[in-house]
Amino acid sequence: MKSIAVSGKGGAGKTALTAMMTKVIIGKGTPGKILLVDADPAGGLAPALGLSVEITIGNIREEIIRSVRKGGRKTKAQIAGAVDYKIMEALAELESFSFLAVGRTETDGCFCPVNDLLRDAIEILLKDFDLVIIDGEAGLEQINRKVMRSVDSLIIVTDPSHRGKRTAAGIKDIVETQRLMKSDQMALVMNRIKGAVGLGEEAAREVGLKLAGCIPEDENITRYDSMGKPLLELPEDSPGVVAVQGILENLRIN
Amino acid sequence: MTELAVFDKQIRRAKAILEGWGGAVEHLQVPFTTREEIESFKRRVGLAQRKEGKPTIVMAEDTAVELGHPRDTSINLVLWTFNPELIEDRTIHLYGPDLDKTNGARLPYAQIILLALKKGFSVDPFSLESAQFLSNRLPGYMVRMLPGRLWVRVSRQALLDGLNFSVLGGALIAAYYDDFPGVEKAEVAFVTAGNDMVKEFVSIAAETKIIAGNNKKLTLVGDGEYECEDLNCDDCGEREVCDDIRDIIILRRKGKKE
Ligand SMILES: Nc1ncnc2c1ncn2[C@@H]1O[C@H](COP(=O)(O)OP(=O)(O)OP(=O)(O)O)[C@@H](O)[C@H]1O
Numbered sequence: 001m002k003s004i005a006v007s008g009k010g011g012a013g014k015t016a017l018t019a020m021m022t023k024v025i026i027g028k029g030t031p032g033k034i035l036l037v038d039a040d041p042a043g044g045l046a047p048a049l050g051l052s053v054e055i056t057i058g059n060i061r062e063e064i065i066r067s068v069r070k071g072g073r074k075t076k077a078q079i080a081g082a083v084d085y086k087i088m089e090a091l092a093e094l095e096s097f098s099f100l101a102v103g104r105t106e107t108d109g110c111f112c113p114v115n116d117l118l119r120d121a122i123e124i125l126l127k128d129f130d131l132v133i134i135d136g137e138a139g140l141e142q143i144n145r146k147v148m149r150s151v152d153s154l155i156i157v158t159d160p161s162h163r164g165k166r167t168a169a170g171i172k173d174i175v176e177t178q179r180l181m182k183s184d185q186m187a188l189v190m191n192r193i194k195g196a197v198g199l200g201e202e203a204a205r206e207v208g209l210k211l212a213g214c215i216p217e218d219e220n221i222t223r224y225d226s227m228g229k230p231l232l233e234l235p236e237d238s239p240g241v242v243a244v245q246g247i248l249e250n251l252r253i254n
Numbered sequence: 255m256t257e258l259a260v261f262d263k264q265i266r267r268a269k270a271i272l273e274g275w276g277g278a279v280e281h282l283q284v285p286f287t288t289r290e291e292i293e294s295f296k297r298r299v300g301l302a303q304r305k306e307g308k309p310t311i312v313m314a315e316d317t318a319v320e321l322g323h324p325r326d327t328s329i330n331l332v333l334w335t336f337n338p339e340l341i342e343d344r345t346i347h348l349y350g351p352d353l354d355k356t357n358g359a360r361l362p363y364a365q366i367i368l369l370a371l372k373k374g375f376s377v378d379p380f381s382l383e384s385a386q387f388l389s390n391r392l393p394g395y396m397v398r399m400l401p402g403r404l405w406v407r408v409s410r411q412a413l414l415d416g417l418n419f420s421v422l423g424g425a426l427i428a429a430y431y432d433d434f435p436g437v438e439k440a441e442v443a444f445v446t447a448g449n450d451m452v453k454e455f456v457s458i459a460a461e462t463k464i465i466a467g468n469n470k471k472l473t474l475v476g477d478g479e480y481e482c483e484d485l486n487c488d489d490c491g492e493r494e495v496c497d498d499i500r501d502i503i504i505l506r507r508k509g510k511k512e
């Protein structure tokens with residue numbers, strides 16, 4: 001199983017990149033099973049893929065905590081058996097890919113062991129896929145706690161803004177010093193450039209990451225977004241999609 | 255250990271339901287008769303020993319038959335007795351289409367296992383119940399369970415390899431013989447005929463839960479011990495809930511190997 005996680009500042013284009021990577025990979029007819037994980041609690045990936053989510057890992061987590069609170073030893077044994085059922089139920093299986101949403105957590109408190117319990121079950125599920133793509137958040141916490149602790153490729157997306165680059169540098173730092181996420185390769189994607197291609201190289205140097213590629217400002221993305229149309233349906237020759245194809249080649253993912 | 259509660263009354267009722275359907279219920283061939291045949295049967299169908307199976311996932315695209323999907327009715331029952339006369343050993347009943355005649359369908363599902371135990375045999379009822387899931391023990395057979403519910407996916411490959419209710423029933427019977435020396439007789443019934451037929455067993459299942467509830471004695475073992483690296487839980491008001499969840503992790507990891 002190969003895995004890619006996408007991280008970066010809020011609004012940098014993580015979800016757009018994830019959706020476009022999916023489009024390119026599916027379009028190539030790459031054999032194998034693809035799992036997309038929306039690790040952003042706000043859940044932006046589903047609409048970008050044209051899906052609506054019924055059950056999230058967050059829902060399952062709530063259910064577990066609720067049933068455990070009710071107590072009783074018998075319940076424990078039953079919950080232990082039920083975790084896999086629920087995860088399987090939460091998995092949306094489509095023709096060309098499957099989808100799992102981490103979702104929101106409503107219960108206060110950390111309940112770290114619940115995450116362990118869920119991750120145990122998710123790990124078994126992940127093994128059955130050939131490629132897992134995770135649309136994450138800047139903190140990497142959701143991915144780490146709820147999905148997996150190491151990925152093959154970690155893609156950090158930024159836009160040309162100063163804050164975007166600072167966040168990118170911060171993520172790189174977290175990975176290197178706190179080992180919150182292990183990855184074989186880490187690379188920067190510069191999104192939403194208008195003309196000046198040099199920006200990407202410059203930002204990569206600044207942040208200290210290898211540049212995977214740049215994605216231009218793409219009017220189709222804006223249009224699809226305003227119409228609520230899934231980005232998965234972008235035209236194949238849309239500048240963003242073409243750029244993402246190059247990025248996947250650079251990273252030797254496809 | 256306290257003496258096991260038995261389900262004689264529920265077994266009689268389950269059988270009365272099956273008999274009530276008369277000729278609609280098929281009696282399938284059990285794929286073995288002697289002890290030696292059981293061994294070669296297990297090898298032929300790839301039935302793994304308890305705790306030795308590999309976690310199995312059957313994805314929708316590889317699924318040939320889906321039994322008891324969350325949106326359909328499903329029920330599972332394991333009922334035991336010390337009265338051997340109540341059980342017809344090595345018998346498999348089927349009401350509804352067999353796996354190879356479903357054509358990619360999603361079917362409601364009842365799986366009922368009836369056991370005669372040797373007098374005085376004592377066992378953790380939880381393990382008697384969990385053996386029915388054959389978790390990870392049959393290739394191309396994925397099972398997911400909630401209390402009282404059972405969701406099964408059979409892969410296309412498994413079907414090509416000959417998996418049907420005769421084989422599944424045989425595997426269940428063989429598994430019970432193997433896992434529990436106190437199992438003297440084992441009988442299995444499958445219902446795929448319709449939601450209403452499956453639902454006929456609901457009240458039996460409800461009673462069973464109440465009876466078994468007083469009886470469950472689970473022992474926790476030390477494997478799968480959990481350490482929380484992230485936080486100091488000492489001052490946490492929810493500590494008890496987390497401790498319980500740690501127990502569940504242990505139970506689940508233990509269950510995975512069973
Ligand atoms: N290359 C691009 N061209 C035009 N619009 C873009 C481009 N990339 C992203 N956008 C737009 O920018 C907005 C933010 O993008 P996106 O949702 O992908 O970011 P995100 O990093 O996933 O955000 P969040 O942190 O909120 O999940 C969206 O409205 C999206 O349509």
Ligand SMILES: [Mg+2]
Binds near residue numbers: 015016040044045
């Ligand atoms: Mg997003």
